[in-house]
Amino acid sequence: MNINFPIYLDYMSSTPIDSKVTEAMLPYFQDQKIFGNPHSQHVYGKKSMEAITKAKLQIAACINSTPDEIIFTSGATEANNLAIKGSTQFYHRKGKHIITCATEHKAVLEPIQWLVDVHDFSVTVIKPGKDGLINIQDIKNAISTQTILISIMHVNNEIGVIQPIEEIGKLAEANGIIMHVDAAQSIGKLKIDVKKMQAGLMSFSAHKAYGPIGIGALYIRKSPRVRLVECMHGGGQQLGLRAGTLPTGLIVGMGKAFELAKQQLPQDNAKALEFNRLLLNTLSNIPGIIFHGSNKMRVPNNINISVEGIDGEALLCALRRLAISTASACVTTTQDGSYVLRAIDVPDNLAKSAIRISFGRFTTKDEIYKTIELLKKEIYRLRNISGWRADGI
């Protein structure tokens, strides 16, 4: 790697593409015989459709669905939009109430806000505990006869906590409510079983799991069937649920990425756990570091901390040899600090100075050691400049 490139520790923002994925995709961008529109009836088209069918099988195997329950989208953002707008458009006669959580991704919160603003829906936004986890009783209390959708994410993209999806699924099922799960951050970190979770809808993204940017999928349960109104109108592709020519190469990449995610889950997790321990061993010995999110119900590849006595911008600048993120990568232009951290009652000055370190399949032990050294050195150095002391004197 180029010596001037910082160490990449922003895997929750996007992951590098696995070379096996690139290898699988490449022919679809090079070969003069397999470029065809998959919806065409001639052999060029059929070749493309074959590749897509295979990718669907790979994805279905990874999430324990059937292949015909998968609709491709441009990413998890679009999958979330389709799930939320599509299902509420179909079921609005049953009721117009939605339940979600304050720490959801904007790609869930914004479509719901739009439904509230423009289509007279009402929403209950559950506030999670200080550990970032939802109390199932809060959802129970929020359910009314008008509730048609519960949208809760699986793994939080900022603080890495894992929501109790199976319990929420049970509750939704018992009340005849559709549960949508944003599982953009789950693949390659947790085993996904859409049946066991009793999800009606689930969103996925390839680029958080070593696949390419620009492709994702929505799982739509067949039995009992969840129905949607399409959001993208056009040529009627994908059962009329999402018009547009399918991008064969990207889909092949997503299929391969999901296949690898399933195969490599034990190794990927063992590595993340080891690096997590290495980092925690150091960080938990430095006074005045606040860890965000539950320390039990979390994925190991994410650490989100605030450092007392150091300005957030100064810390980020001092750590510029690391490619990490403050708050969410999607909201770095705002200076307000992370809404996720504010939702779990992290004080403003600490929320502003939080950093997220996330690592994955291609992170090396050497990089983790370098990161640890740099963190120790810079925290010590900046606290010397600010005169911060653990005893507050």
Added chain:
Amino acid sequence: MEYSKQILGLFDEPKYMGILPFSDNIYQAEIFGSSSSNFVKLYLQIDNLGIIRRAGYLVNGCPVLIACCEMMVKLVLGTSVNDAKVIDYLEIASLLKIADLKLHCAIQVEEALYVALTKYLEKS
């Protein structure tokens, strides 16, 4: 945020941070910024002839604020109080190539200098 070479240089290797131990000829200033945790604490040791002999600071703030403290101390060390009095935020800002958005950092540091020097002038 993009920082100038000058800012990064001083931020990465500041020389003058630290407290001067309390004594008669030490003049202090403490200027708090917009948030509760943001501050500049300045310490100047000024001798009987009005020469600034030693200087130090503590600061909690962004890289620009840290660089401003460092630059200001660099400018005032060894000079007379009269010369130090004319140093203003514009001079610091232009030396460090500070973006408009961050001018308030230079202003905060100028304020600290003003307060410390005023304490000296009131006493002498």
